Amino acid sequence: QVQLVESGGGSVQTGGSLTLSCAITGDISGSYCLMWVRQASGKGREGVAAIDSDDITTYTDAAKGRFTISQDRPKNTLYLQMTALKPEDTAMYSCVVLIASRIYNSGGYCSSADSERRNYWGQGTQVTVSS
Secondary structure (H helix, E strand, O other), rough: OOEEHHHHHHHEOOOOEEEEEEEEEEOOOOOEEEEEEEOOOOOOOOEEEEEEOOOOOEOOOOOOOEEEEEEEEOEEEEEEEEEOHHHHOOEEEEEEEOOOOOEEEEEEEEEOOOOOOOOEHHHHOOEEEEO
16 A cells, blocks of 8 residues: 655735655555646646656646656655745646656656556645735
8 A cells, every 4th residue: 555645835915935845655666646736716637747666756737847746766755846936837737656657757747557556645735816
């Protein structure tokens, strides 16, 4: 079983920075993808950034140039460094791990057609950006 616990959210003003962390417990060795997914109030979920087991990173256009995703394997931790925050970045941010073969990592999100794929989600951490 894999468990994910996010931290680091908070309230900042426009232009501010935050770094989110996601502590990962359990075995995610092999082929996997770690993602940050956000959901604003009243809206659907959207990918933000993804990093896979080959250390390939992808971002949505909204995150590109402002956010940086990284993983610290010895610490089993995923990070999202966010700079130049905007009010439209306000959302609940969740970390997600996809464990599967044949992972497709593009545009800040990973998917797989592997019938034995497994997804695990954290509870999320709130980010609020005020103007």
